[in-house]
Amino acid sequence: MRSFRTVRVTVLVTVAPLLLAIAGLMHPRHLTASTAGHWAGLHIVLLPVFPLLVLGLVVPLWGRPRRDADGALTIVSWVGCLWFAAYYSGLDAVAGISAGTVVDHGVRGAAGPLFVVGDDLGRAGVYGLAVASFATCAVLWRRHGVRVLPGAAVLFAACWSFVDSHIFWPKGVFTMLGFAAAFALLTVAAAQPVVTTPPR
Numbered sequence: 758m759r760s761f762r763t764v765r766v767t768v769l770v771t772v773a774p775l776l777l778a779i780a781g782l783m784h785p786r787h788l789t790a791s792t793a794g795h796w797a798g799l800h801i802v803l804l805p806v807f808p809l810l811v812l813g814l815v816v817p818l819w820g821r822p823r824r825d826a827d828g829a830l831t832i833v834s835w836v837g838c839l840w841f842a843a844y845y846s847g848l849d850a851v852a853g854i855s856a857g858t859v860v861d862h863g864v865r866g867a868a869g870p871l872f873v874v875g876d877d878l879g880r881a882g883v884y885g886l887a888v889a890s891f892a893t894c895a896v897l898w899r900r901h902g903v904r905v906l907p908g909a910a911v912l913f914a915a916c917w918s919f920v921d922s923h924i925f926w927p928k929g930v931f932t933m934l935g936f937a938a939a940f941a942l943l944t945v946a947a948a949q950p951v952v953t954t955p956p957r
Contacts, residue, residue: 763948770816770940773809778933780806781924788868793861800853807849808842811886813940814893817947827899830892837889845882848923851875880920887916897943900951908942911935 780803785792814834822828852875859867894909915935922929 763944766816766948767941767944770813770944771937773806773812774933774936774940776806777803777810777924778930778937781926781930781933784924784926784929786925788856788860790860790863793857795857797854797857797861800849800857803853804846804849807845810845810936811838811841811889813936813943814838814886814889817943818893818896827896830896834889834892834896837885837887837892840885841882841889843882844878844885848875848879848882851878879923883916883919886919887913890916894943897947901946901949904946904949905943908939908946911942912939915939 780799784799785796788796815838818831818834822831852872856868856871856875859871890909890912894905894912897905898909912935915932918928918932918935922932924930924933
């Protein structure tokens with residue numbers, strides 16, 4: 758029964774990064790008049806998907822936070838996840854939908870400033886995701902010990918790569934696959950019994 762639940766949770770937390778990896782294979786490399794419609798349309802479709810990336814951090818900490826260090830770290834993780842969802846959605850809307858739309862309609866000179874604003878929003882979002890990742894891994898470390906280290910290492914590498922990769926092929930696609938792998942590893946680690954004496 759435990760193994761079936763682990764499989765279900767693994768599917769839940771990996772579906773968003775896997776969908777984003779697939780989308781990255783279809784994402785135009787450059788925004789031009791010929792790709793603008795596809796560029797904007799793809800980002801409209803992805804608007805609800807990017808925030809779901811945080812499921813890999815929220816699900817392992819599901820439940821009401823306690824009044825202790827784990828509870829405080831859980832709240833930090835939730836705030837970082839919310840920060841990511843808000844600011845990375847801003848990138849999607851500004852540098853994806855808006856930039857694609859203005860180029861598609863032949864508005865000259867508008868895409869550049871939109872990319873600058875979008876990049877700033879995206880970076881801020883990824884920094885929030887990194888803080889949430891650190892807090893989640895700290896809680897899981899306290900509960901499950903060294904079993905979380907492989908997933909944490911892959912997760913931090915994916916966060917580092919995500920700062921400037923978005924979902925563009927090839928780096929962005931491999932970044933999303935990294936998130937999927939990290940979330941799967943953390944799910945398996947969190948499915949194990951809690952250690953009796955958490956590491957301090």
